[in-house]
Amino acid sequence: MLPPPGNARILIFAHFVNTFGNGAYLTTSALFLTRSVGLSPAQVALGLAVAAAVGMALSTPMGYAADHYGAKRVLIGTLLLLAITYAGLIAVRGVWSFTLLASVIAVGEACAKSANGAMVAAAVPSEQRLRLRAYLRSANNAGIGLGALAGSLPLLLDTRAAYVAMLLANTATFLAAAMVITRVRPAAPVPARPDDQPRLIALRDRSFFSFALVDGPVASLYNEMLSFALPLWLALRAHTLLWLGSAALVINTVGCVLFQVRATRGADGPADGARVGRRGALVVAGSCVLLGLTAALPVWLNCVVVLTAAAVHVLGELFLSTGTWAVIFGLAPEWAQGQYQGVYLTGRQIGNMVTPPLLTALVISRGGPGWLAVAAIFVVAGLAYPRLVGWGIRTRAVAVPAGG
Structure with a gap:
C-alpha cells in the first residue's frame, strides 16, 4: 500500500494531511459562507466564478515559477500563503472581500498543483513517477473522504464557532504539509532551460x-x-x-x-x-x-x-x-x-x-x-x-x- 521510505512517502503523507483539511472545508464551505458569513448563494457563485477565471489565467505562469524558482520552494511558500488565506476567511464580511480571498486561493491552488507535479518529477527517478502520482491520487481520495467525515461535525453543530474551528483546522493542515515537504530531497538536479528555448x-x-x-x-x-x-x-x-x-x-x-x-x-x-x-x-x-x-x-x-x-x-x-x-x-x-x-x-x-x-x-x-x-x-x-x-x-x- 506504500512505496519504500524516502521522498515518495514524504510527499504522500504531506498530500494526505493537506487533502484531509481540504475535505473538511469543502464539506462545510457552502453553509459557512451563507449561514455564518451571510452571503447569498448568488454572491458565493459570483466570487467563485471570478476566482476560477483568475486561477485559470495564472495557471501557466505559476507553473513557470515552480520551474524557475524550484518546485519545493514554491510549493512550501504556496502552502504557507494558502494557510494565511484560509484563516483570513474568518474575517470575511461581504462579497468583495470573499472574492478577493477566493481569487488568492484559486491562484494558490493552481500554483500548488503545478509545483506538486514538478515535485513528483524531481523527487523520484523517471520510471517511478507514474506510481508516485498514483499513490498521491489514492492519498487524495482517502484524505478528502476522511476530511468530509470530520467536516460533518461542524454541520451538525451549525454554529459560527464550529465553522471557525474547521477553518483553523484546515489552516493547520497547510502548515503541517509545508513542514513535511521540507524533508524532501531532489533525486537529481533539475536541468536549466536551454538558451535557445522560450521561457513559456x-x-x-x-x-x-x-x-x-x-x-x-x-x-x-x-x-x-x-x-x-x-x-x-x-x-x-x-x-x-x-x-x-x-x-x-x-x-x-x-x-x-x-x-x-x-x-x-x-x-x-x-x-x-x-x-x-x-x-x-x-x-x-x-x-x-x-x-x-x-x-x-x-x-x-x-x-x-x-x-x-x-x-x-x-x-x-x-x-x-x-x-x-x-x-x-x-x-x-x-x-x-x-x-x-x-x-x-x-x-x-x-x-x-x-x-x-x-x-x-x-x-x-x-x-x-x-x-x-x-x-x-x-x-x-x-x-x-x-x-x-x-x-x-x-x-x-x-x-x-x-x-x-
Missing part, C-alpha cells in the same frame, strides 16, 4: 495544448458525472433511489484508493499513456450507456445497473488518469515540468466551467439519450488521444523515454 514553451507547444483542451474537459466530465449529474438524474427519474448517488461515490472513492497504483502498470511513456487513456475513455462511455438504460428499468433493476455503472466508471477513470500522467510527464521537458502541469490545469479549469451546464443540457434535460450523447463524447475523445499524443511525439527531435 508549454504555451507554444500546440500539440500538448490541444491534448490539454481535450483531456482536461474529459477529466472534469468523468468527475462531474457521479458528483453532479447522477444525483440529479436519480432525483428526477427515480425518486426512491437517491441513496444510489452516495453509493456510487463510495464505490468510486474506494476504487481509486485501492486500485489506482495497480492501474499504472503498462504505461511506460506518452504513447502507452495515449493507449491507456483511449481504453479508459471507451470504458467510461460504457458506464454512460448503462446509466442511460435506467430510464426504462424497474426500481430493483435500477439498483443493479447504477452500481454496475459506478464500478465500470471507476475502472475507466483509473485508466484515464494514468494515461494523463504518462502523457504530461512524457511530453514535458525536464526543465519545464511545472509549466506543462500549469497548461494542462488550464484545460482542466475550462472543463470545470463547461461541464455542469453541458451535463445539465444533455442528461437532465434529455434523459436517456443524453447519457448516450455523453458516451459519444468519451468515444470521440478516446479515439483522438493516439493522434494528439502521436503529434506531440513527432514534434520532438527524439521520442521521450518512459516518464520523462
Whole structure:
C-alpha cells in the first residue's frame, strides 16, 4: 500500500494531511459562507466564478515559477500563503472581500498543483513517477473522504464557532504539509532551460495544448458525472433511489484508493499513456450507456445497473488518469515540468466551467439519450488521444523515454 521510505512517502503523507483539511472545508464551505458569513448563494457563485477565471489565467505562469524558482520552494511558500488565506476567511464580511480571498486561493491552488507535479518529477527517478502520482491520487481520495467525515461535525453543530474551528483546522493542515515537504530531497538536479528555448514553451507547444483542451474537459466530465449529474438524474427519474448517488461515490472513492497504483502498470511513456487513456475513455462511455438504460428499468433493476455503472466508471477513470500522467510527464521537458502541469490545469479549469451546464443540457434535460450523447463524447475523445499524443511525439527531435 506504500512505496519504500524516502521522498515518495514524504510527499504522500504531506498530500494526505493537506487533502484531509481540504475535505473538511469543502464539506462545510457552502453553509459557512451563507449561514455564518451571510452571503447569498448568488454572491458565493459570483466570487467563485471570478476566482476560477483568475486561477485559470495564472495557471501557466505559476507553473513557470515552480520551474524557475524550484518546485519545493514554491510549493512550501504556496502552502504557507494558502494557510494565511484560509484563516483570513474568518474575517470575511461581504462579497468583495470573499472574492478577493477566493481569487488568492484559486491562484494558490493552481500554483500548488503545478509545483506538486514538478515535485513528483524531481523527487523520484523517471520510471517511478507514474506510481508516485498514483499513490498521491489514492492519498487524495482517502484524505478528502476522511476530511468530509470530520467536516460533518461542524454541520451538525451549525454554529459560527464550529465553522471557525474547521477553518483553523484546515489552516493547520497547510502548515503541517509545508513542514513535511521540507524533508524532501531532489533525486537529481533539475536541468536549466536551454538558451535557445522560450521561457513559456508549454504555451507554444500546440500539440500538448490541444491534448490539454481535450483531456482536461474529459477529466472534469468523468468527475462531474457521479458528483453532479447522477444525483440529479436519480432525483428526477427515480425518486426512491437517491441513496444510489452516495453509493456510487463510495464505490468510486474506494476504487481509486485501492486500485489506482495497480492501474499504472503498462504505461511506460506518452504513447502507452495515449493507449491507456483511449481504453479508459471507451470504458467510461460504457458506464454512460448503462446509466442511460435506467430510464426504462424497474426500481430493483435500477439498483443493479447504477452500481454496475459506478464500478465500470471507476475502472475507466483509473485508466484515464494514468494515461494523463504518462502523457504530461512524457511530453514535458525536464526543465519545464511545472509549466506543462500549469497548461494542462488550464484545460482542466475550462472543463470545470463547461461541464455542469453541458451535463445539465444533455442528461437532465434529455434523459436517456443524453447519457448516450455523453458516451459519444468519451468515444470521440478516446479515439483522438493516439493522434494528439502521436503529434506531440513527432514534434520532438527524439521520442521521450518512459516518464520523462
